[in-house]
Amino acid sequence: MSHVLDDLVDLLSLESIEENLFRGRSQDLGFRQLYGGQVLGQSLSAASQTVEEDRHVHSLHGYFLRPGDASMPVVYSVDRVRDGGSFSTRRVTAIQKGKPIFTCSASFQYDEQGFEHQAQMPEVVGPENLATEVELASTLADRLPERIRDKVLCAKPIEIRPVTERDPYNPKAGDPVKYVWFRADGTLPDMPALHKYLLAYASDFGLLTTSLMPHGKSVWQRDMQIASLDHSLWFHRNLRADEWLLYATDSPWAGNARGFNRGSIFNRAGQLVASSSQEGLIRHREDWA
Numbered sequence: 001m002s003h004v005l006d007d008l009v010d011l012l013s014l015e016s017i018e019e020n021l022f023r024g025r026s027q028d029l030g031f032r033q034l035y036g037g038q039v040l041g042q043s044l045s046a047a048s049q050t051v052e053e054d055r056h057v058h059s060l061h062g063y064f065l066r067p068g069d070a071s072m073p074v075v076y077s078v079d080r081v082r083d084g085g086s087f088s089t090r091r092v093t094a095i096q097k098g099k100p101i102f103t104c105s106a107s108f109q110y111d112e113q114g115f116e117h118q119a120q121m122p123e124v125v126g127p128e129n130l131a132t133e134v135e136l137a138s139t140l141a142d143r144l145p146e147r148i149r150d151k152v153l154c155a156k157p158i159e160i161r162p163v164t165e166r167d168p169y170n171p172k173a174g175d176p177v178k179y180v181w182f183r184a185d186g187t188l189p190d191m192p193a194l195h196k197y198l199l200a201y202a203s204d205f206g207l208l209t210t211s212l213m214p215h216g217k218s219v220w221q222r223d224m225q226i227a228s229l230d231h232s233l234w235f236h237r238n239l240r241a242d243e244w245l246l247y248a249t250d251s252p253w254a255g256n257a258r259g260f261n262r263g264s265i266f267n268r269a270g271q272l273v274a275s276s277s278q279e280g281l282i283r284h285r286e287d288w289a
Helices: 003-013 036-048 133-137 146-151 190-202 208-215
Strands: 015-018 021-024 056-064 074-083 087-096 099-109 158-162 178-184 223-236 245-255 258-267 272-284
Touching: 003 036, 003 190, 021 036, 036 056, 036 074, 036 087, 036 099, 036 190, 036 223, 056 190, 133 146, 133 158, 158 190, 190 208, 208 223, 208 245, 208 258, 208 272, 223 245
Parallel strands: none
Antiparallel strands: 015 021, 021 074, 056 099, 056 223, 074 087, 087 099, 158 178, 178 245, 223 272, 245 258, 258 272
């Protein structure tokens, strides 16, 4: 594992400080607030540590309540809502400064046999010859704000290679559909739960910005106020986060300063491994320009 990936695995591991109570450190990625994928991955990690090993997470539904502080750790309180014959339910509250910043419910299930079908994987170019997000950002280095330049251009634990490229400072209006390849930048242990924590962490990257595409706007523009409001994630099968995954996203609706987005995540074999949805604030702030 690279040192940045090893650091991310440590970030998602959490410290147990009491029964049903965990603490995770935070990372500063240069955003206005704590990166939402961090609390998604850490919340799933906290919930999973209170469930029997033979029950695997199949869904997570959460709300972002307050902006998080990237300079402070986060405490996670887990409520063991129910352990039934086939399913277990957990409620997790992420806390900073004595107040909840995120809350979610996660459901776990034994593996079972049943009917199967799935959507087809889109036909897109593979990741091998695509530039990474860091490489693309380096071509804009002179336009990046100095306060975040090092954070944008440094080595990343999640390698992201966009199929759909846009100039973030001069975006053109287009269809609200986007394709991105991603994987952990290194080899991970054979721990299925860990791969799902990493998928939850990565699932917040770029999902909300799909709803900006028809409007010729980007998160990098000063007059846009962008924030995740909620996030749902469904796991359909085990996966490897250290192998290439295709994130296919679309946005069927935006209005009232909110954008709704959907995502389908496929492995290289064309299997649908997870699905996501998210609604977020996409407020045009002329007073910020």
